[in-house]
Amino acid sequence: MLDLAILGLLAEQELHGYEIRRRLRDELGLFVNISFGSLYPALSRLEAAGAVTAVAAAPDVAIPATGSLGGERAVLRARRATSGRSTKRSRKVYRITDAGLALFERLLEDDGTSTDDARTFGLRLAFAHHLAPQARLRLLERRRAQLVRRLASDRARVAGTTLDVYVRSLAEHSTEATEHDISWLDRLIESERRALAAAAPTTPSDHRLDRHPATH
Amino acid sequence: MLDLAILGLLAEQELHGYEIRRRLRDELGLFVNISFGSLYPALSRLEAAGAVTAVAAAPDVAIPATGSLGGERAVLRARRATSGRSTKRSRKVYRITDAGLALFERLLEDDGTSTDDARTFGLRLAFAHHLAPQARLRLLERRRAQLVRRLASDRARVAGTTLDVYVRSLAEHSTEATEHDISWLDRLIESERRALAAAAPTTPSDHRLDRHPATH
DNA sequence: CGTCGATATATCGATGTGATATATCGTCCT
DNA sequence: AGGACGATATATCACATCGATATATCGACG
Incomplete structure (x- = not known):
């Protein structure tokens, strides 16, 4: 369920854990209010499964060329980060793999009989442009x-x-x-x-x- | 959360596990679709905490004198059960204790900062006549x-x-x-x-x- | 200069879900 | 007659998620 959320965000851009949580809260906080207690284990799980890989900590936040997602504030954050010459506490930036993309598409379509949750549907619709x-x-x-x-x-x-x-x-x-x-x-x-x-x-x-x- | 649901039902009448689940599903199935995997552990938990006690398996289903809760079908079930001279697989009928009642009232009122869940509110409102x-x-x-x-x-x-x-x-x-x-x-x-x-x-x-x- | 809040990762216990196992009984089909 | 099936009933497992908490770094603000 939050595998879907994580992969959906990573499908557009590399991100670290904290930022994933922030985006989920700020942009589609309607359903998901993911806690760290589930986020980090989920990232480990996905990494172990080969769906994502941890890449070197990015020195600056990539300005989203994809557009569409929170532009201005991201730029502000990036500026602050670079000016401060800091990586904060070393971040692990994750990138989605081909296997991860395949998994994402499977989770998106999956009419799985399970978990009727309104949240799962909301998540799928939020990523519907991938369908x-x-x-x-x-x-x-x-x-x-x-x-x-x-x-x-x-x-x-x-x-x-x-x-x-x-x-x-x-x-x-x-x-x-x-x-x-x-x-x-x-x-x-x-x-x-x-x-x-x-x-x-x-x-x-x-x-x-x-x-x-x-x-x- | 389902402690509240269980205690709320037991506050009106003694019941066994399966029947608790049935009532929750049939009567306020809007939120709660409790699984056995959480119901039985919850009953054990409540029993261990002294909130409920297991009483001898009732030979026949008590016709609800409280009214209000699923009358006709209950009568039908009771008739079938008694006619068949069967307790099915031995049931454990639970009764709420004084401590359990106190806990119930606490859970009902508790403006606890926690679990904003719509389900918890729905449950509280469903039992609002106790307030x-x-x-x-x-x-x-x-x-x-x-x-x-x-x-x-x-x-x-x-x-x-x-x-x-x-x-x-x-x-x-x-x-x-x-x-x-x-x-x-x-x-x-x-x-x-x-x-x-x-x-x-x-x-x-x-x-x-x-x-x-x-x-x- | 020290405390506070934001950034960041990680782990713990409690709670809940879905699947599965086990057993008994009544009903319906052949 | 008998057997498959579904309802009744309890129990347990692995797993997902949450909320709380621990730890650490940094900038801002008084």
Whole structure:
């Protein structure tokens, strides 16, 4: 679960542990508030598995050529770091390997029956730009189906003989929240479908299209 | 966290492990989907701590005189069980002790800085009828304040330089969900305030009222 | 000049999950 | 008749994650 988060960040740029945590907190802190107690062991685990390698401590923070991720503040930090002529306490900078990239893509797509967690879905969506359009659509639809199932069982529960006021209120609110989630997903799905139709209007009935997309 | 759940159920009625899990799943399965791998150890833990005691396996399932909790199906199950003249695999029925009740109340109120989890709040609210009106109000207001704080930091994040479409959508949706939660809490708080005012209209300015409420 | 807060890595215990093992009983299919 | 299957029931394992804590370095601020 946080393997996915770590690999997703490292797929864009080399980073050290503390910085990984900071980015997860600042940029998608909605779900993940990863603790060091899980981060460092996870990095060791990934290193042992050959998914990442520790490279020499970078003397200065690489200004992200990838753009998109927290530009200004990163520059400020880099300036401070270089001016101070300090590496703080020696950092271990990690780089993702080919095996790690493969693992990342597997974790991203994996419709694994497991851990329904909203957090895992959020993480996958946050890295959705790494997915092929069709895979992205599948991700959204899978999640939608899951929520629809939950909604049905929640409704069944509300219909049951639960009398307590608070439990009932809780159940009703949860139901509404799920409905809200679903309509949000519907909007996303609609948007993806439109993008897909606009990109490839030639072969709309090609059912093999999503296996190995020509490019992206 | 599931100590709270277990004690909350046992506070109303003696139960064995499997039944505890079933009730949690069926009645407030919104949050808790407790696994046996945590339930049984938790029961042992609570037993060791003197919060619960294992009593002799009940020959028949007690028809809940407390009402409110899954009546019909329980009766059906009880009938089947007695007709079959079977206790299935010998069950351990647990009863809550005085110490357990004290612990339960502590866990219910505990504004413990820890584990902000929505699940913990949901659990507390589900058992809110065990709380004094003022404590109930405090619980709701504490949660509200917490969500307001989260909302502020979420908004700050959205205002930042996050360019990715999906991350942005995720953040916006999360923000809306939090707003929805807050307005739900506002309704609950309003309702509690009204109930409180109706119950004790004599001393509206007594600021000590919530320390040791006369009764419940 | 000394303390505080941010940066940085690491480890510990407690708690929770998912998978699996074991056993008994009722129900349904053939 | 019998046997497969699912529900009931308890228990344990490996593993993931969290929160707290330890350790260390540095810049900033009074």
